[in-house]
Amino acid sequence: MFLDAMNVSSLTIALPAIQSDLGLDTNIAQWVLSGYTVAFGGLLLLGGRVTDVLGRRRTLVAGLALLAVGSIGAGMSSGAVTLIVFRVVAGAGAALVAPASLSSLVTYFSSPRARARAIAAYSVTGAMGFGIGLALSGVLTNIDWRLTLLVPGALALLAGGLTAFVVPADAPYRDRIRRRFDIWGATTATAGLLLLVFAVTSFATAGTGILALATGVVGAALLVLFVSIERRGADPLLPLPLLRVGIVGTANVLAAFWAAASIGWQFVASLYLGSELGFSPLHAGLALLPLAVAIVVTQTVAVRLIAARGPALTGVLGMTLQALGIAWFLVAIATGSYLVGILPGLLLHGIGNGLAFPTFFTGATQDVPDDRQGIASALVNTSVQVGSGLGVAILAAILTSTASIGVRGFVTAIVVATLFSLAGATTVLVGLRRRHNLTRPAAGVASERN
Secondary structure, eight states: OHHHHHHHHHHHHHHHHHHHHHTOOHHHHHHHHHHHHHHHHHHHHHHHHHHHHHOHHHHHHHHHHHHHHHHHHHHTOOSHHHHHHHHHHHHHHHHHHHHHHHHHHHHHSOSHHHHHHHHHHHHHHHHHHHHHHHHHHHHHHHHOTTHHHHHHHHHHHHHHHHHHHHSOOOOOOTTGGGOOOOHHHHHHHHHHHHHHHHHHHHHHHHTTOHHHHHHHHHHHHHHHHHHHHHHHOSSOSSOGGGGGSTTHHHHHHHHHHHHHHHHHHHHHHHHHHHHTSOOOHHHHHHHHHHHHHHHHHHHHHHHHHHHHHOHHHHHHHHHHHHHHHHHHHHHHHHHOOIIIIIHHHHHHHHHHHHHHHHHHHHHTTTTSOGGGHHHHHHHHHHHHHHHHHHHHHHHHHHHHHTGGGTHHHHHHHHHHHHHHHHHHHHHHHHHTTTSGGGSSOOHHHHHHHO
């Protein structure tokens, strides 16, 4: 989780330097982020199946090795094509790591209270990775932007070596070798998502041209085919009935909107600080650091709030505060002031982000049987990564299509990111509150507390 968060935040800060050094336009530059996140999201369901079939520890080691190869290869790249290809490789490695790590936690810690604490630690670790990535990336980018990729690669190698000694061995499943990997499902899901992101970015430069339209149609058709394959398959990559377990479906929609708003905003804010306010990478990283601090502090109490007040209240409050924090960046655009226009928004955004994050991770796994935790963990991480990839692509397309009108493009992008967050709050109201028994403390948690 630490490495995933660091990969996102550090590249957000380093992206202007990468764009300048390699001569990339905004649409190509966003693929440095989207190539990782979409490959991550598109392959996560397969990663969840690999976790359930081959075991958590083995999958973790393999995924961390692949993540290290992708990160180090990207750091040594001299052109846009190899850089993006290695970022896709790193995303594939992360697609193995994420479900194996989260499912290890939720199966190892079986009681509701212990599991809640484990998820809280998981969330806080991600927030710490995000914050350290911001600060460290500013320092490393001032030396050489390649270090922002090489350092996470070295950490992935270290984590892979430690995994064999720290993570418990899996209990053997008799039917493990009989399960299939559903390659067609993984292929159609990943290709469909990649083509949709490509269509969004092409639309900004090609208008309603045939390339954008054709790739969008083919991408959508592949996703429809994926659903058909999963419905008919004997051993599907994504068992569709899983979406109806507890609040799994609603939590995944919330996760996608959360990521589109939060990660998309980071992409826009980083470009604005660098191109409009003239912040250096170090200055930009330190300027955004209060966001990470607010997330860490808030997540230490968020799980308790979920247990006491339920996921509906916590999710609505979190996504609404995040929306206010993102919208506050409009004050920064109007005034250029850090203390008035940037800092208050960062704190509001961080508090809302910290409240919403454990809400969807808890909701997506809490009622799922142990032998399906790998796929449930993969599914919620898929929602986060797909939301992130599409959010960045949409906002990058807005910036590209409005480049001739200056800061108005940033204003439009901030408004759209705010709407993403408000859509997440609406998802909670519509989805979670229908299940009135989930708007108060879970029975297991209440019993333990009594």
